[in-house]
Amino acid sequence: MTYALEIDGLSKVYGTMRAVDTFSLRVQRGTIFGLLGPNGAGKTTLIRMLTTLLRPSAGSARIEGHDILSSARTVRSMIGVVPQDNNLDRYLTCRENLVLHARMYAMASAEYNRRIDELLELIGLTNRQHDFPDTFSGGMQRRLVVARALVHQPRILFLDEPTTGLDPQSRRAVWNYVQSLTPQMTIFLTTHYMDEADTLCDRIVIMDHGRALVDGTAAELKERLAHAHMYELEFSSDGERYEKLLRELPFVRNLQRTGNSFRLALTGEEFLKPLMDRIGGDDIRKICLKEPSLEDVFIELTGKEVRE
Amino acid sequence: MFRGAIAIFWRDLLVLRRSLLSELLAVIAYPLTLYLAFGIGLRGYIADVDGVPYALFIAPGLISMTAVSAAFNDSAWSVWFHRRVQRTIEEYRVTPITVYDIVIGKIFSGFAQGTIKGFAVALVIFILTPFRFPPAHLLAYLPFIFLGSMIFSCVGTICGTMIDKPENIGRVEAVVIVPLIFMSGIFFPLSSYPKEAFAVISLFPTTAIFEGARQALLNGRVAQLSVGILLATAVIAFAASALTFNRKMSE
Numbered sequence A: 001m002t003y004a005l006e007i008d009g010l011s012k013v014y015g016t017m018r019a020v021d022t023f024s025l026r027v028q029r030g031t032i033f034g035l036l037g038p039n040g041a042g043k044t045t046l047i048r049m050l051t052t053l054l055r056p057s058a059g060s061a062r063i064e065g066h067d068i069l070s071s072a073r074t075v076r077s078m079i080g081v082v083p084q085d086n087n088l089d090r091y092l093t094c095r096e097n098l099v100l101h102a103r104m105y106a107m108a109s110a111e112y113n114r115r116i117d118e119l120l121e122l123i124g125l126t127n128r129q130h131d132f133p134d135t136f137s138g139g140m141q142r143r144l145v146v147a148r149a150l151v152h153q154p155r156i157l158f159l160d161e162p163t164t165g166l167d168p169q170s171r172r173a174v175w176n177y178v179q180s181l182t183p184q185m186t187i188f189l190t191t192h193y194m195d196e197a198d199t200l201c202d203r204i205v206i207m208d209h210g211r212a213l214v215d216g217t218a219a220e221l222k223e224r225l226a227h228a229h230m231y232e233l234e235f236s237s238d239g240e241r242y243e244k245l246l247r248e249l250p251f252v253r254n255l256q257r258t259g260n261s262f263r264l265a266l267t268g269e270e271f272l273k274p275l276m277d278r279i280g281g282d283d284i285r286k287i288c289l290k291e292p293s294l295e296d297v298f299i300e301l302t303g304k305e306v307r308e
Numbered sequence B: 001m002f003r004g005a006i007a008i009f010w011r012d013l014l015v016l017r018r019s020l021l022s023e024l025l026a027v028i029a030y031p032l033t034l035y036l037a038f039g040i041g042l043r044g045y046i047a048d049v050d051g052v053p054y055a056l057f058i059a060p061g062l063i064s065m066t067a068v069s070a071a072f073n074d075s076a077w078s079v080w081f082h083r084r085v086q087r088t089i090e091e092y093r094v095t096p097i098t099v100y101d102i103v104i105g106k107i108f109s110g111f112a113q114g115t116i117k118g119f120a121v122a123l124v125i126f127i128l129t130p131f132r133f134p135p136a137h138l139l140a141y142l143p144f145i146f147l148g149s150m151i152f153s154c155v156g157t158i159c160g161t162m163i164d165k166p167e168n169i170g171r172v173e174a175v176v177i178v179p180l181i182f183m184s185g186i187f188f189p190l191s192s193y194p195k196e197a198f199a200v201i202s203l204f205p206t207t208a209i210f211e212g213a214r215q216a217l218l219n220g221r222v223a224q225l226s227v228g229i230l231l232a233t234a235v236i237a238f239a240a241s242a243l244t245f246n247r248k249m250s251e
């Protein structure tokens, strides 16, 4: 058995809404798996089912070979969970939060104290261990939640948007840390950040409306768009007006705008000339062909822009 | 076995220890006010009740009232807070402990709070009052404060589990808990009720707590019927709270 995680047709239905829709997946042991999707895609719902918090409407899943329904307790002893929202106990100090967690796993105090010292050192909170989480910054709280999930040395770690709201420096610190956990541990993370998935994940699935849209390495996903013609355009002024103009062109897709620069895909190479004819040459500062980024793949698949 | 319940209980006692003094002060203020207002303020107007001085007559009820209210409040708010605000229940639930561990841990915390606060009030009243209960009577009182706190802790757990809006917990307390407590003869003998009402009210578990407490503290007598009623109620309340919590968690 080499799979840390096997999901077969897992679904969660709320009324008529299928939050997760017959989702299937295999995750290899010791890898970092990334689940990408826009808001409401069903990422958290999927994680909640896998971590035995939510009962699936249909389907099944196994973690390290143990069924999440019939062997829920065994599953829970093998997983570490970092939820989307920090759920620290604000009436307990940093260290006490970790100790309570260890006690739930019936760890001996000599064992957990050593482990907690180690983790506190690693996340740089040794000096703050007797302070309450309320006095911590968002990044420090997040690191504490991650440390808490690791006290009992899980086999597979679930991270629901581990770096949302962190500054670039803290994000990088979390990435480095997560990376250092493999290959002893399998990591399952969700994120909105393309760069995060790109640098961190061995394998990526993009999901929306409860379904998996694509599956592969970052390079493979970008390869799917290799046929697409991504261009970067920069105007000296009038971004507003050019956006309207570009949106009306039938052969322009996946338009993204930042100020006066645009990123877009053409449905075919032959449309470059019509494009240039429409926008004229007066305000153009720059136009160039671009390698597709993971973000382009994401927008291509989820049409996220259109829905917002 | 029950290590999760023990861990949660440990957590609650740790937190309680940090705020014990201020909490005790707050919790003693109310029954003490009642005691002073009714027991001392009305002393000249109320004759002895069945030969017992009025201040003494209401003391057992005030102690028990403090215990059961504290048990109810602590359980209800704690379960609600950990479920809805801190979401720490979710952290508990991804560890290998069971939902029964959580509910048992929380019930015992509420029970402990009730018992500790009840005894604190007892201590203050004993210091203030000129009357003394023989210490042996305290022993007879133990089953009532224990079972009463246990029942109300279970009821509180049910409320904290089922009720999502905090204001509704306050409403349940105002509409159900407080009347139930006050109707059960803290301030007056149950014989003041009309016959038909008496028959109904004497079956209330709260009546068993308050009447039983009074019998125990004043006369040193353990009313067996009351203990029986309380034991049965405690078992039912415990089963109901475990069931309710389990159902809520598997939603």
Ligand SMILES: Nc1ncnc2c1ncn2[C@@H]1O[C@H](COP(=O)(O)OP(=O)(O)OP(=O)(O)O)[C@@H](O)[C@H]1O
Pocket (backbone or CB within 6 Å): A014, A019, A037, A038, A039, A040, A041, A042, A043, A044, A045, A046, A084
């Ligand atoms: N308890 C619930 N009752 C009804 N609908 C729900 C419930 N929980 C989630 N949903 C719906 O399920 C869908 C998926 O939600 P989910 O939280 O899994 O999304 P997500 O991918 O984690 O989004 P985000 O990136 O914003 O965290 C959403 O449309 C949400 O409204």
Ligand SMILES: [Mg+2]
Pocket (backbone or CB within 6 Å): A043, A044, A045, A084, A160
């Ligand atoms: Mg989410």
